Amino acid sequence: MVHGNPTWSFYWRNIVRAFGKTHRAVVPDHLGCGLSDVPSLQEYDYQLASRIEDLCRLIEELDLRDITLLVHDWGGAIGLGAAEEMPDRFSRLVLFNTGAFVGPCPMRIRLCRTPLLGKLAVQGCNLFARAAIKMATEQQGGLPKEVAAGMLAPYSSWKRRRAVYQFVADIPLTKNHPTLATIEKIEHRLPTLAEKEILMIWGMKDWCFSPWYLNKFESIFPAAQVHRFEDAGHYIVEDETEAIIEILQATLNG
Numbered sequence: 001m002v003h004g005n006p007t008w009s010f011y012w013r014n015i016v017r018a019f020g021k022t023h024r025a026v027v028p029d030h031l032g033c034g035l036s037d038v039p040s041l042q043e044y045d046y047q048l049a050s051r052i053e054d055l056c057r058l059i060e061e062l063d064l065r066d067i068t069l070l071v072h073d074w075g076g077a078i079g080l081g082a083a084e085e086m087p088d089r090f091s092r093l094v095l096f097n098t099g100a101f102v103g104p105c106p107m108r109i110r111l112c113r114t115p116l117l118g119k120l121a122v123q124g125c126n127l128f129a130r131a132a133i134k135m136a137t138e139q140q141g142g143l144p145k146e147v148a149a150g151m152l153a154p155y156s157s158w159k160r161r162r163a164v165y166q167f168v169a170d171i172p173l174t175k176n177h178p179t180l181a182t183i184e185k186i187e188h189r190l191p192t193l194a195e196k197e198i199l200m201i202w203g204m205k206d207w208c209f210s211p212w213y214l215n216k217f218e219s220i221f222p223a224a225q226v227h228r229f230e231d232a233g234h235y236i237v238e239d240e241t242e243a244i245i246e247i248l249q250a251t252l253n254g
Helices: 009-019 048-062 075-085 107-113 117-124 127-135 145-152 159-169 180-193 211-220 241-252
Strands: 067-073 090-098 197-203 225-229
Touching: 009 067, 009 145, 009 241, 048 075, 048 180, 067 075, 075 090, 075 180, 090 211, 090 241, 107 117, 107 159, 117 127, 117 159, 127 145, 127 159, 197 211, 197 241, 211 225, 225 241
Parallel strands: 067 090, 090 197, 197 225
Antiparallel strands: none
């Protein structure tokens, strides 16, 4: 299970509870996220290519095979990038409101890239993660208090929020961005994964990884099984937990 930004492995907790006794659940925190180490910018570049390399190294060291990959948000580009590097280790792909190609970037995300002010807002005031508690879910009033606290728990200081900002900074919005070549390579190789079993589970009210991304994935993976949730948002696993567990149970036990 590969998380995105500004979440961490906590995002997958209900899936782990549901399947942890019958399946091996591997739920890493990306470097700088959750409870992982926070290397400096001199020690680690916080770019997509490095994230993919990290995941590949983890898979190799744990010798994971017959993998069912669950990805959300930035985890899609990272997880699918790893699957392209070592396709024989993956059996099934489950995509939740994610992307693995350049697509429309909402203005509220672009504003987080405003020089100086964007960094102060995201890394200094934690506005990106705090806003997501309400803006990434369709639950009335936002995520429940205890869940919101769990989402924010690791990101309690400027240093601990370094990766949250660097994920935003790594969005390739210009032609000279260093991650553009990486994401284009991932997109180019996506058809090589089309013969695997693929599920796409989408919150249709997501303003970030909107239905545009789902439609793009459907054009690449026409045989995929698609589950649309019309009243769910970006945090689809929070908004439709029980239904998603039922879908996964039918898939994994089928």
